[in-house]
Amino acid sequence: MRCLNWKVLANSIDHNRRLILKGAVSSTTLALVVSSGLLAPKRLLAHWPKDAFNAQTLEDALQVLLGETEIKSNDKVKFKVGSPPTYAVNGASVPIEIQSSLTGIEQVSVLVENNPFPLAMNFELTSETQLPLKSFIKIAEDSNVYAVIRAQGKLYSTVRFVEVDIGGCG
Amino acid sequence: MGSVSKDRIRAKLKAEGTTVKVLLAHPMHTGRAKNEAEELIPAEFIQDIRCLRNGQEVLTVKCGTATAKNPYFSFGLIGGEIGDSIEITWVDNLGNKGMAEATVK
Numbered sequence: 001m002r003c004l005n006w007k008v009l010a011n012s013i014d015h016n017r018r019l020i021l022k023g024a025v026s027s028t029t030l031a032l033v034v035s036s037g038l039l040a041p042k043r044l045l046a047h048w049p050k051d052a053f054n055a056q057t058l059e060d061a062l063q064v065l066l067g068e069t070e071i072k073s074n075d076k077v078k079f080k081v082g083s084p085p086t087y088a089v090n091g092a093s094v095p096i097e098i099q100s101s102l103t104g105i106e107q108v109s110v111l112v113e114n115n116p117f118p119l120a121m122n123f124e125l126t127s128e129t130q131l132p133l134k135s136f137i138k139i140a141e142d143s144n145v146y147a148v149i150r151a152q153g154k155l156y157s158t159v160r161f162v163e164v165d166i167g168g169c170g
Numbered sequence: 171m172g173s174v175s176k177d178r179i180r181a182k183l184k185a186e187g188t189t190v191k192v193l194l195a196h197p198m199h200t201g202r203a204k205n206e207a208e209e210l211i212p213a214e215f216i217q218d219i220r221c222l223r224n225g226q227e228v229l230t231v232k233c234g235t236a237t238a239k240n241p242y243f244s245f246g247l248i249g250g251e252i253g254d255s256i257e258i259t260w261v262d263n264l265g266n267k268g269m270a271e272a273t274v275k
Binding site: 048049053092093094112115116117119120121122123124125126127128129130131132133134135136137138139 | 186187200202217218223226227228229230231232233234235236237238239241242243244245246247248249
């Protein structure tokens with residue numbers, strides 16, 4: 001449709017200019033509509049990082065989610081798993097708590113190395129959110145559990161080994 | 171852990187800010203468990219949780235199947251006032267949606 005208009009109006013520079021402006025406006029409006037959340041349900045599903053959650057190894061999940069696999073361990077990340085720490089009777093519901101002295105935290109991810117799909121949860125924080133974060137996750141068997149924090153563009157991680165009595169991923 | 175019937179939020183104002191606790195009612199089936207008849211229970215789990223304070227998004231949680239049944243999580247918010255509205259919306263992998271609301275106390 002637009003191509004046709006272009007041809008018809010090709011001899012008039014004025015008209016052409018108007019058309020270009022019009023096109024620009026309509027694409028901005030579309031961008032606004034999309035970002036304003038009118039298409040929210042679709043957006044919600046589309047934004048779920050499927051590849052990261054379906055990755056079957058820790059390395060793959062980290063690579064897809066964060067673009068890096070080598071993340072230095074850092075004691076600025078405080079991470080508690082299990083109750084009492086490092087032990088869980090029931091793997092279907094293991095408490096986790098993440099606390100950190102870092103500022104400008106953008107993202108917190110929790111990964112369980114020996115789960116069928118390692119990535120368990122991914123928190124996206126804003127400037128109004130602060131730690132600690134607490135939640136419950138499922139752990140299939142004895143495993144290393146990683147908490148990875150992205151703060152001001154840098155990645156920090158902590159690992160905890162957790163013993164599980166009854167696996168919780170069935 | 172027993173099932174809860176509906177989504178619940180507790181939001182409390184403390185010296186260091188607002189603390190929000192969220193408990194959602196959802197079975198969180200991984201797609202690998204079997205029922206009594208040895209049939210696989212299809213996957214059904216929450217994928218995306220959004221938290222809003224006074225209509226502004228403050229936290230997004232993406233969940234995989236490894237989030238425990240009846241997802242619980244708590245987080246802090248900087249500042250806040252008594253009477254602020256806290257809203258949670260969630261969507262699961264089947265497209266089911268839920269919403270809960272509370273005011274800061």
